[in-house]
Amino acid sequence: MAKRKPAVKPDRDLEAHAALIGAVGFFLLAPLFLPTALFGTFLRENFYGFLGLPAYLLPPSLFLISYALLRHRPLKPLLRHLLLAHLLALTLTPLLPLGSLGLGLRRALEAQAGVLGLLLPLLLASLVLDLWLNKRPFHLLLTLFRLGVEGVRRVRYALKTLLLRARIHQLGRLYPEHTALKALAKTLSPEELPEVEKALKAFLEERARELEKRLAEEARPLEPRLQALLQALKNPIPGEGPLRDALEERRAALHLEAQALMARLKRLQDPPKVTPSLRGLLKGRRLLEERRALWEEAAGLLQDLEARQGELARFFSYLEASPQVAKEALRALLTGSEPPIIPKAEAPPPEPEAPEPFDLDLVFPEPEPRPKEAKPRRQEAPATVASLALPTPDLLDPSEPKAKSRALEEEAERMRQAIAETLRQFGVQAEVVGYARGPSVTRYELLPAPGEKISRIQSLQNDLARALAVGAVRIEAPIPGKNTVGLEVPNPKRELVRFSEAVLSPAFQNAKGLLPLVLGKSIEGEIWVRDLAKMPHLLIAGSTGSGKSVAINTLITSLLFKHLPTSLRLLLIDPKMVELTPYEGIPHLVRPVVTAPEEAAGVLQGAVAHMERRYRLMSQVGARNLEQYNAKVGPEEALPYLVIVVDELADLMMTAPKEVESAILRLAQMARATGMHLVLATQRPSVDILTSLIKVNIPARLAFAVSSGFDSRTILDTQGAEKLIGQGDALFHQPGLPKPVRLQVPYISEEEVARLAGFLRAQSYEDRFAEAYAADFEPPKAPEGAVGEVDFSDPLLKKAAEIVVEEGYGSVSRLQRRLSVGHARAGKLMDALEAMGIVGPARGSKPREVLITKEELKDFFG
Template sequence: MLFFLVYGNSSLTQGNNLKTLSGLQRLLEGGLIICCMLATYVLLALSSFNPNDPGWSQSHFQGEIHNWTGAVGAWVADVLFYFFGFIAYLIPVIIASTGWFIFNRAHKLLEIDYFSVGLRIIGFLLMILALAALASMNGENIYVFSAGGVAGDVIGQAMQPYFNTLGTTLLLLCFIGAGFTLATGISWLTIIELTGFATIWLAKQILALPQHFKGREETEDTRGFMSVADKFKQKQAEHASNSESDKADLSLPFDEPQTESNNESRQQIEEKTQSRMASFKQFFGSKKHSDANAYEQSDSVETPQDDEDQTLELENDINEPTFTALDDHDARQEPSLSIWDHAEDNAGSESQYQSDKDAAVANISHDEAISDVDEQTELDESSLEQAADVIQEAGKLVAQRAPEKDAKIVDGIVVIPGKDTQQLARPVDPLPSISLLDVPDRKTNPISEEELEQVARLVEAKLADFNIKANVVGVFPGPVITRFELELAPGVKASKITNLSKDLARSLLSENVRVVEVIPGKAYVGLELPNKFRETVFMRDVLDCEAFEKSQSKLSMVLGQDISGEPVVVDLGKMPHLLVAGTTGSGKSVGVNVMITSLLYKSGPDDVRFIMIDPKMLELSVYEGIPHLLCEVVTDMKEAANALRWCVGEMERRYKLMSALGVRNLKGYNQKIKTAAEQGEYIPDPLWNANESMLDEAPPLEKLPSIVVVVDEFADMIMIVGKKVEELIARIAQKARAAGIHLILATQRPSVDVITGLIKANIPTRIAFQVSSRIDSRTILDQQGAETLLGMGDMLYLPAGVSVPSRVHGAFIDDHEVHKVVADWHARGKPQYIDEILNGVSEGEQVLLPGETSESEDELDALYDEAVAFVTETRRGSISSVQRKFKIGYNRAARIIESMEAQGIVSAQGHNGNREVLAPPPPKN
């Protein structure tokens, strides 16, 4: 036995993998078992009470005990009935609940909230005493005891002289409700709401019962003789529940095309089509199309896709018709089905277009179609004839209204339709719905005011340990951190607390402590502590805010929430460029995805276009194919340099256009284009040159969208391409704001050789995620603080013109949510790529960096002849002498000397670094 006690437990747990309990858990589980047994014992004692048994309030000399639990149980039941009456049956429930409560909160026994425990005790007492009083006033006595016991009699008799019976009952019911809330923490408003929901649900189920039984009584034979209208409604209901586009099953066989004269005008054909459609709809019952994926597309009607047999079969189960009413020369187009595709796609070949038009304008023989349906349905032949005529005339209308294709200027570049231009399958408006994002599972922060008060007192105590006297005057809890505002004693410097941030984090058992030395508008010092339970900031919550919805700017972006939980919405147009830096895993890539997705939710391709540079080939490739892109996602860094050069050339072109129109920025330019279009006029391109253009006249100017250049890792781009990229970025950052070109640069290596002074001087708006050292924080923000961030989207946002950064908790968007938004834009159309962006600009528009020369330019410097004369005359062929003589830079002087060496004027450098002048001196006059 002793051997089992010593070794048996270990061998048993190892052999069967049983989980053993710790000492505290064993004690609590034993206590739970005891409480449950005690509650059962009291319940049995109360249930088997017999007034003839001896008890506390009475005594008998009989030897037999009738109570199931013996003499002790008889005494316990007697005491409880004497004091509480019928309410004594609640005592076992309270005992069992207490045991379960203690066992369930074992991990928080060391953090007992005495205030909460006191409220629960008060709530239980209020309920028991009020119920006892009500039972005493309204219930019948139990044996020799009052229905509410002594407690109920005392309370009821004390209150009735003052409030009468009705007033006393109302007060006792009020005490019961308040006691229930204090004891359980459950709100009565929640109970009322749940009761209402349950009632509504039950009422709907009862009202649906007759229809349910009626459906069950219908036999299979009866269903076979359903009317055509019933089948049509049934199919429409099935299609409405399916997310994909409905495919029409109704079609009629085509015969050889009939040759008709097109003497009727378009208006007559449309009037005839609408009248016959109205009569045909009257037979089936008018019903609007309910598919959410159907979008209006002007001048487009659906055409049959099958070119082999040119037949459409009328099946037994009639589905939704393939034709719709033509209102105001418009038609409905399903994204997954384009029935009149051939009439538009083959517009380049007139013969092929004519054949497709003839196939659409077909002669319909309704006799064969009716013979297939006669067995099960009774459809009026005249209705089918009308439907056939509608299809014929709709095809004629499409053939007559085929648009003529002409050359078009898109952003100043001649685009041939059918080659690069892709018409949107669905219109841009409305923009993507917020329902594409997941509904977040919000978990509220369980911290209470009492806990915040305890932490505030703890902060004051720990600061006092370091001889710093401070008082907490404000507490601002947020989703991730809580800010404590400290009022320092006179003579205490804020830098002293900053230097003690690590010690404070250790003393407060915190991961990091960030000290905010200056809070704008307040004379306090901020101390930011991470919450024990961190909340996730979801992008759907931030997008669904009033600030983002009412923002008029097409470049509005969401970042996340501030320390108080308010959404942070910024305008890229006012920044106008953004620098993002942070270590790997700090949430930088998710933050960039949030910015891009918010732009996709705010603007269409007519307002914003993207150039995305992704050296990693992973982060931005998901956006490939959206109509906002000007070129494919760039992964080759040599092509990235060409893209930046194109941006510089586009910037110069836009400035010339704005100068010719007399406007100061892109907004003023687009407003002039819009005003002219509203007046039915257009503005010709002032940069048009008849000698260089294939057009006979100047093309009209069109609206110019803003261009956002997103670089995911520009440190890698600088490493591969070199410093030339830095100069290109500097040129764009200096001048491109008025031209509507904006940069978003992200890097995970915030060092001085990547984020140089030239870049920082031209990009004042910066975002710093978590970094590894104070040096990196100073590189990004010119101040420390980013090294104390918590990661996972925690950032410091420094707007332009502000010296103190604000802390923002970045929003989170999952990969599948990004894919949903991208897929929604994919369904709307394809991008219009400009090949010159990646292949290099034309020679006339070539943009050169400082120090670069074109192949057509002379290789010799403007001072070359004077330098040759100086060198041959002085017989000194050194770089320094040329530099001092002409007061030029070292690099320029070195290039001049190297050119002289190439032409044989001076020799190569010797072992001592000197050069010999080989050319004779110039002749003297």
């Protein structure tokens, strides 16, 4: 039987030591919780208040030592842990300043290294923890750093995965035939990221090449046909006479249009580059649709030019015909009718074989039908080369027959009942008391019950449109001059208002205005004719396809039907090169149609100079406006009205914004008294194009359909244009009207414009105005490398000379900054200074040399 170990006898000394150490711990801890008078206060302020965190750890440490002694536990491990804990607390004292020692250490560290000084206690704390855990130095820091780097890497890969998944999802929607893209977007993981990115890059490059190939395949072989057409139209038509002049005018116009089409084909044939990215593919697809539409349009234009050239070639055989046949051919050319039949050459030979009396018998029957042709000859007289005459309505297409009134009344009654039922369903008390049918919309008049708010009717626009099965309705509340609310509903079948109907209307025939314009047909059926001289300028805006270009043709044609070239001149600016070029060559033009945007700014500045010239002429005779001036000087020196038409203002504002805006503002503010008026059109009704200064000086507005209410407010300063239905549906507003008026602009076809322009081209007269003033509207032209002419009337020329002499060198950019002008204007001033001998020639990137002194400057400007 094993012997039992003798029980350890309690060591009374260890117990006494434990009790003593525990009592000391309690003695140190008691002042924190019990009121201990002066000694406790001294201990809290000097022991805890000085050491801070290490002092708070001391009483628990003494309790642990006392417990270990009572339990006869080894003290060495415990003392090691307690020592390291106190050392860790001491290193953290600057970060947790619970006492004056910690505050002092923290201030010392911040004074030496700022906030970075607090990293030292963290570094020491990590070393103590490494020692505590028996790890090598900096093990804890390196471990935390590795974990942080790994976390950042994982987050980065997760974000890249999400973004790549979104790109793949968008590509899957863009290319639905590639079903693997959708599956890949669902199962993509961060581990597959590098391989997927590589494969996706190859996919994008392949799709980009495929899209570039499709863009190149859209090109059509139109250039050879156009080259052949240009070659056929290249040489002037030989001969002389009215028929030859009319044919030559048309040949020149066709040649100009063919050259413009060739320039467009050159731009279309440039191979576009597609960026191998999602954004690049989207842009490339949009470009593909645009190129396809542009090629379709170019093919249509070429086909039209070939057809017109073929029609023109039919009349070449009449150049050698008899004068009577040539005159009939000229009339057929101007009116667009069939040319006469040329008598056969076999007719003259029987004449000598027959007896002389028989010849006389053959001659007498021919004059008999001539009195029947007297009426056509009277109509033909104005188109002769030797005289001027106004166009006649027979050059226009006749108006369309009206629809049956019975069917229209039944349709209006059905709509009236649907409107009344919809209002009843929504609890709105209003009665449909009447309607007026216009060309495009029908306006139903609603009479609200007493106490019924108009705003309730306005809030039902979408519900009314749904109930009536139309795209949109417009509410006019109230109708000016009435106590009813107007509900404008688009007609199921629109009525075509031709320009001939407007020209033959009493409103236009009896118009007393100086510059009457046909604006359109109102809902009540009234033809609106307003005087441009009273507007005095007109701003037209609307999106593509809304009828803006047709409206411009209508306005121009209105003026041509009322004025000869002696009383009205036109300055046409057409950056699109296709809308106003049909008027090329008519005698009303003060210069050829301006089609280059970079040339238009100079032409507008020339118009400003011409306006100032008119003011000088008026001041010499004491006239305050053009009417007084023409009455005083007589018909020989009378000045015509001048209407400046700009078809696309946005294109000009992008090319030379400062010069174009300043010229338009000068003309809009001052040109009215001189008989000069502006008609500006744009398809971008944005505030950077229609600036506040332009809108203030051009109060008359004609707005077509736009995409948003914001665009409508930009044009009209009110909403409404976003509800228009396009194709000539417009809102007109000018000072004096309580609200914009809805009009349907008359339609005039390209064939009608061509017939009218051909009629006017056949007229000629002694153009004194062009001889005297046409140079005002010519932009400055200087060959490359040559110095331009000096315009001593330029107000900035002297100031530019003073600047270069003062600074000792000539720089275009310096003039641009000092004078606050555009680069083109500053370059013209520098060329003028070179022509005057003030500065030397250009020296590449170096400034020009100044050739005169400040004293010699007086010899140039006095």
